[in-house]
Amino acid sequence: MRKIQKPLRKCLKILDLKPKILFAFCLRDLFVFLGIFFCTGLLVIITNLQSFAVYKDIYQDTSRSLPYSLNILNIAIANPRNQVSTDNQINTSQVNKINFPTAKTHPLPEILQKWEDKSNSGDYFDQVQPTRLGYLVWSNFPVKIYIETPTNINQNQAEIWVKTVYRTVKEWNSYLPLELVNTGELADIKIIRKAPPLQGNPPRARSAQTTYEIYTKNNILSHRFTILLSPTQTGEYLIAASRHELGHALGIWGHSPLATDVLYFSQVRKPPLISTRDVNTLKKVYKQPTKLGWQVE
Template structure:
């Protein structure tokens, strides 16, 4: 009887030990899985930033309408816009041109100026709507210092449309984005053209709304890529104190407009 009791006690201890060991494995595995997705890293991916289209494959987003029957134009450079040709960076701050993506049609360069921009008036009360539009207009005026831009009131004539709308979720697991810029190609009078749509999330306001608008306009004007420097407007992530347009941004823009593109040229 005593031996039987000792055996039961021994078996009980073995069971409890095995149970406790398995429990530790389960807890350890759960903690490790959670650590794979720390919140601090969500939305901070350089290759697939939260604000914008996946810049690794931008051509996946575009359409060409109508389908051209003639060969696409041979890529070649356009004359440098006057404001960019006059730009000189006395501080020699450098650029991030090597991080810019060229599409299979060449760089996303505008050649017909001024670039026409439509800013949608949001469906808000008058004061809030005016505040939102005013904030976005300010960023258009900032870029107008370097490229000729014109704000228009008719969306169908716009080269760039700016809309207050939640961008679609991105990634797996899905994550929200503060803004999004997409483009499409089309044929007009036998010339290859492009146009942009910018979505700005309603959750953005104040300096963060302006930062998002400034950033996406940079994409729409040709900077189809990101900077790794938080002092540039085209930095890949949102920061606590958003920067203005930097000399590096403009140096990069100028180099882009010196490159070849099929956009803005007549089909062969």
């Protein structure tokens, strides 16, 4: 009887310990899961920190950030910032001394006048950022665009790059009159195959950047854009980057919250074409007042 009782006591002890062991195992697994979850979340945050689009009013030293990325490694952004130009340049020391014109609306371009959205798709106009000059709209058409032919790659590759970018110009030309010019001096928008400056701390590479500068010509307050497209961008990503940045340069100075729009703020697996919402937003922007295109007082 004693021989039977002894093993029985051992079995009972083991059974008594099992809930504790199971609890310890469960607790360990929970900590492992939480660790993986936390690290994954941290990795996502760090990745997204690479994709900053810094929106800076040309008169202020404050900025806001919006993410936009074309792929995980190479980030495409729009970076409105304070620039100056060579045609009767307006530098930061002159800003508060100039009597800028009163903001007024320009006549709506004919193509946008005729545009109708019968599907009532809506827009994302509330995401567009006005500057101290008002909205960044064009009033002198056609808008002149210069695509710089790359010189640091072979001729065949350079031709392919220019044709790829030109494809996106033709797409936007369906909604605003655009014209290619042969020299950057004549251009309102210059598109260049060049890596944008590093940004952030630590510095991070970006896939594209759009900047504007303010100047006066014949006493008319004017603006012009420069788009930098990183040499790392090819194929669909180059098309998507150029299409997106041109949207900024044509006046959509903000990002859409929907992945089906060209101006969506983040990466998508298959970049979309110009959407009805993109055009609705563009049309609404061009109905807004601006100081650009009017005579300086």
